[in-house]
Amino acid sequence: MKQISCDVAVIGAGSAGLAAHRAATEAGAKSLLIEAGPGGTTCARVGCMPSKLLLAAARAVRDMREAGRFGIGSGPEVRVDGHAVMARVQRERDHFVAGVRKDVAAIAARHKLTGHARFDGPTSLTVDDHSKVQARAIVIAAGARPIVPGSLAQACGDRVFTHETIFELPTLPTSLAVIGAGPLGIELAIAFARLGVRTAVFDDGETIGGIADPVVQAAARTGLGCEVALHLGVEVEARRIGAGDVRVSWRRKAARASCATFQYVLSAAGQPPALDGLDLRMAGLSLDAHGIPAFDLSTLRCGESAVFIAGDADNARPVLHEAAAQGELAGSNAALYPKIRKHPPGVKLAVVFTDPDMATVGEGFDPDQQRQWAIGCSGDNGRARVDGRDPGILRAYVRRKDSVIIGGEMFGPQVEHLAQMLAWMAQLELTVEAALALPFYHPTVEESLRSCLRDAKSRLA
Numbered sequence: 001m002k003q004i005s006c007d008v009a010v011i012g013a014g015s016a017g018l019a020a021h022r023a024a025t026e027a028g029a030k031s032l033l034i035e036a037g038p039g040g041t042t043c044a045r046v047g048c049m050p051s052k053l054l055l056a057a058a059r060a061v062r063d064m065r066e067a068g069r070f071g072i073g074s075g076p077e078v079r080v081d082g083h084a085v086m087a088r089v090q091r092e093r094d095h096f097v098a099g100v101r102k103d104v105a106a107i108a109a110r111h112k113l114t115g116h117a118r119f120d121g122p123t124s125l126t127v128d129d130h131s132k133v134q135a136r137a138i139v140i141a142a143g144a145r146p147i148v149p150g151s152l153a154q155a156c157g158d159r160v161f162t163h164e165t166i167f168e169l170p171t172l173p174t175s176l177a178v179i180g181a182g183p184l185g186i187e188l189a190i191a192f193a194r195l196g197v198r199t200a201v202f203d204d205g206e207t208i209g210g211i212a213d214p215v216v217q218a219a220a221r222t223g224l225g226c227e228v229a230l231h232l233g234v235e236v237e238a239r240r241i242g243a244g245d246v247r248v249s250w251r252r253k254a255a256r257a258s259c260a261t262f263q264y265v266l267s268a269a270g271q272p273p274a275l276d277g278l279d280l281r282m283a284g285l286s287l288d289a290h291g292i293p294a295f296d297l298s299t300l301r302c303g304e305s306a307v308f309i310a311g312d313a314d315n316a317r318p319v320l321h322e323a324a325a326q327g328e329l330a331g332s333n334a335a336l337y338p339k340i341r342k343h344p345p346g347v348k349l350a351v352v353f354t355d356p357d358m359a360t361v362g363e364g365f366d367p368d369q370q371r372q373w374a375i376g377c378s379g380d381n382g383r384a385r386v387d388g389r390d391p392g393i394l395r396a397y398v399r400r401k402d403s404v405i406i407g408g409e410m411f412g413p414q415v416e417h418l419a420q421m422l423a424w425m426a427q428l429e430l431t432v433e434a435a436l437a438l439p440f441y442h443p444t445v446e447e448s449l450r451s452c453l454r455d456a457k458s459r460l461a
Contacts, residue, residue, distance in 0.1 A: 001130060001131055002130060002131045002132070003134070004032065004131055004132065004133045005133075005134050006029075006030045006031065006032040006134075006135050006136075007024070007031065007135065007137070007335060008020075008021075008024040008030070008032070008135060008136065008137050008138070008331065008334040009031075009117075009125060009133050009135035009137075010024070010031060010034065010141055010331065010334075011117045011125075011138065011139065011141060012034070012035065012140070012142040012143055012311070013035035013039055013041075013104055014041045014043075014323070015042070015043055015311060015320050015323040016141040016311025016312070016323040016324065016326055017033065017035070017139070017141035017310075017311070017327060018033075018041070019323075019324045019325075019331060020139040020308075020310055020327040020330050020331030020334070022328075023328040023330075023331030023335070024139075024331040024332065024334055024335040025111075027332055027335035027336060029136075030111075031335070032111060032112065032113060032133060033107060033111060033112040034112070034113045034114075034125070034127060034133070035104075035112070035113075036117070039100070039101055039104060040096075040097035040101055041097075041100050042312070043320045044093070044096040044097045044099070044100050045096075045097050046164040046167065047320075048320055050093040050167040051163070051184075051187055051188060051191070053088065053089040053093060054167075054191040054195075055187065055190070055355065057085045057089070058191040058192075058193075058194035059194070059355055061078050061080060061194050061195055061196070064078045065078055080195050080196050082172030083170060085171075086169055086172065089167055090168075113133070115127040115128035115130065115131065116128055116277065117278065118277060118279040118282070119138075119278060119279045119280060119281075119282040119283040120279070120282055121283070122283050122284050122307075123135050123136065123137065123283075123307075125138070136306065136337060137306040137307070137308065137333075137334035137337040138306065138307045138334070139327075139330045139331055140275070140278070140293075140307065140309040140313050141310045141311050141327055142273065142274045142313045143274050143311060143312045143313055144273050144274055144312035144313065144318060145164070145272070145274045146162035146163055146267065146270070147269060147270055147271070147272060148160055148267045148269075149267070149269065152265065152267060155239040155240060156238055156239065159245070159246045159265060160246075160264070160265045160266075160267055161265070161266050161267070162266070162267050163184055163188065163266075163268065172195055172197055174197065175197060175199070175245075175261070175262040175263045176192050176199045176263065176264050176265070177199075177238065177248045177260075177262040177264070177265045177266070178199065178200070178265075178266045178268055179266065179268060179269055180201075180267065180269040180270070181201050181202075181205065181207070181209070181230070181232060182208075182209065182210055182270075184268045184271075185201060185266070185268030185269075186209050186354060186358075188266060188268065189201045189228050190224060190227060190354045190355075193227050194227065198262075199228050200228065200229035200231060200248075200260065201228055201231065201232075202231045202234055202236045202248070202250055203231070203232050203233075203234070204235060204236070205233065208220060208224065208232070209354070210352070210358075210360065211358050211360065211364075211409055211411070212360070213364070213409040214365070215377070215393060215395060216358070216365075216393055216395055216411050219392060219393045219411045220354075220358050220411040223390060223411065224354060231250050233252055233253075234252045235250065235251050235252075236248060236249070236250045237250075241261065245263050246262050246263075246264070246265050248260055248265070271312065271318065272315070273290075273292055273315050274313065275291050275292065275313060276291070283302075283305065283307055285302050285303060285307060290315075292314065293307070293309055293314075295309050297316055297344075298342045298343060298345070299329070299333055299340050299341070299343075300314070300326055306338075308330035309330065310326035310330035311323035311326055311327055316345075317345070317348065325345070325346070346423075346427050347361065347362055347423050347426045348361070348362055348364075348423075349361055349419060349420065351415070355413070356389070356390065356411055356412045357411070357412070357413075357415035358410070358411050358415065359409065359411075359415045359416065360409050360419075361407040361419050361422045362406050362407020362423075362426050365395075365397075370397075372400055372401070373397045373398060373406070374397075374398045374400055374432075374459040374460045375397055375456065375459065376394075376395065376398065376432075376452045376453055376456025376457070377395055377452060377455050378392075378393055378394035378395075378448040378449070378451050378452040378455070379451050379455075381445055381447060381451075382443045382447070383444050383445050384412070384413055384445055384448070389412075389413045390412070391412055391413070391445075391448060392410065392411045392413060392415065392448075393411055393412060394408065394410040394412060394415075394418065394452040395408050395409055395410065395452065396408035396422060396449070396452045396453055396456050398456040398460065400460060402431070403431040403433060403457075403460060404431055405422070405425045405426050405429075405430055405431070405432055405456075407422070407423075408422055412445070412448065417445075418446060418448065418449050421449060432456055432460070433457065436453055436454065436457065
């Protein structure tokens, strides 16, 4: 086997891994990037970008169908070319992936290695059957992968897709059952439904999009439930009918089961970290019940070891901007090891792009803490009315003891922008009075956030 020595070995060339490799290199370390998969990052290849491409097509269809409210001729019978929709999704996705691969290709050959890495010691790796790597520190950035429950895979065979395979369809399906009402499941369900695909969502939980605030959750379920069938709090079973479609049956508690037939099933039931096969115990790491190493979120160091973990692999904040930030911190600390710098994570920010969007800022709604908060709620919004949109609802949480904004949850038009504004306010620890002193242009949907904060201020008394 080839013997390789380096300062930092990075396992995985996704968003976190690339950021870690870059940070380690900029810190003066000799970094080796090890990639086993197809590359291109989860975001560009099977995540953020292809899903937003599909949602963009769905938004165009929705806007055409709703043009009549402005006195513009259109109507519900909008023609959707499924082949053309999927062709654009794949073409533009490949453009984004090519950009990432171009960046990886620019890395000198001596600083990257292809193969599956596994630990054979605290700071040593074996890569396939061709290389042994000895490093001073190691960054695990192996990402995550979708799961298909064994029973579902066995019963439905090749009629089950995940977000890693659904975008390879040559055309839009005729019908789709989505198992999982989390952010990924609800985004894709809304996209396919607006494109004319008969779509239903099934989940054993009672919420959609990860929203915990009961007021916002109710608004989201009402608003999106008009477009896609939501079956929440149900047990689901699916089986293939001969060589054809899939029959899905669902039951709520002791009620009689219902059933329907779909062309395909999309499994969106979760994405556990892709840590199996890394032989983490050989690194001497302490693992939890799910096989994830214990680590410090402010340093990303695993216990007292020379191993760091970042991105979806640590399952702490599985969104791209967090993965990139974690990769940078892990790579920097790995390069500086044994010196370690602490960098507490910023305010949580999660957006579900269902347009109207859903978002959570900060730790989200907590029924045990709400007595310590002044909760502001938005009202009507002139710009939303002008645009023919429901203004939705924004809820902001303000700490009573010091009037500091700590977060909120929301559902409505352009929430992707409003959530970022609220996250910046919370990150800067602005008081509600200081935030209200900032300029809010008229007429904009941003005024919804101002009315929400004004309501919170009035409740502080």
